[in-house]
Amino acid sequence: MTQFQTLVIEDQGPVRLVTLNQPEMYNPLDQTSGRELIQALEEAEREQSVRALVLTGAGKAFSAGGNVRLMGKLVEQGGPRSPFFSEIAALLNRTIITLRHLPKPIVCALNGVAAGGGLGWCLACDLVVAAKSARLDPGYIRIAVNPDGGNSLLVTHLIGHKRASAFFMLAQPIDAEKALEWGMVNQVVPDHKVLETALELAQELARGPAQALASTKMLINRAVFGEMESLLELERREIMRLVDQPDHAEGIRAFFEKRRPRFE
Numbered sequence: 001m002t003q004f005q006t007l008v009i010e011d012q013g014p015v016r017l018v019t020l021n022q023p024e025m026y027n028p029l030d031q032t033s034g035r036e037l038i039q040a041l042e043e044a045e046r047e048q049s050v051r052a053l054v055l056t057g058a059g060k061a062f063s064a065g066g067n068v069r070l071m072g073k074l075v076e077q078g079g080p081r082s083p084f085f086s087e088i089a090a091l092l093n094r095t096i097i098t099l100r101h102l103p104k105p106i107v108c109a110l111n112g113v114a115a116g117g118g119l120g121w122c123l124a125c126d127l128v129v130a131a132k133s134a135r136l137d138p139g140y141i142r143i144a145v146n147p148d149g150g151n152s153l154l155v156t157h158l159i160g161h162k163r164a165s166a167f168f169m170l171a172q173p174i175d176a177e178k179a180l181e182w183g184m185v186n187q188v189v190p191d192h193k194v195l196e197t198a199l200e201l202a203q204e205l206a207r208g209p210a211q212a213l214a215s216t217k218m219l220i221n222r223a224v225f226g227e228m229e230s231l232l233e234l235e236r237r238e239i240m241r242l243v244d245q246p247d248h249a250e251g252i253r254a255f256f257e258k259r260r261p262r263f264e
Helices: 031-046 068-077 082-101 117-124 151-159 161-169 176-181 191-206 210-224 228-242 246-257
Strands: 007-012 015-020 052-057 061-063 106-110 113-115 127-131 135-137 187-189
Touching: 007 031, 015 031, 015 191, 031 082, 052 061, 052 191, 061 117, 068 246, 082 117, 082 210, 082 228, 106 117, 106 191, 113 117, 117 135, 117 151, 127 176, 127 191, 151 161, 151 228, 176 187, 187 191
Parallel strands: 015 052, 052 106, 061 113, 106 127, 113 135, 127 187
Antiparallel strands: 007 015
């Protein structure tokens, strides 16, 4: 089994537990974590002994999405930011596609906040068990960018046009109970039970008929996510356009200065 810098991999019988493991940075998407997540998923697909997966995060967060520290450095340096975001967005897109195309069921143990691209990782899983204290945070508008990670499709499909518009445009996080009410997660459990419950659910899936589960996931992908890859590319292009605008730089500065941004 490969040893990773940003992930911890553990097998519990036929279930593979994949833990995002940069807790001091709230498990961000960066060049290393994105590539490693893809590699870990591809390895799990090849190994016949792995019949289901659980994806979770170490520490207080599931994943806060893009690495805001790196964004802050880019703003300080000046110059175009779109080349960096183009690479990161392309990598995020590959992780979302890999999660959805993996022919094995994936359960997300949502142990804390899922924001930005981390929200995409969560919602791209087949089932989601959320800790009571978990939050889903779109966050994009606060730094003057558009949704990525397939969230414009994933969220809108799950909660509908009007709720999705408010969720993204007002950038107001929702708690686990609201996410359950809106159909974004499958169940909410006490914080100390989230991983245990997700693993139990994955074990139940692992006992199921592997080929029938793979076929079911493929059909759901075709029915619901047929336009996902083209939409992911459109999200990437829009982010490339927006991140070189002054509003994005202001949003990042406001984040670090803990104030409301003053957009032009």
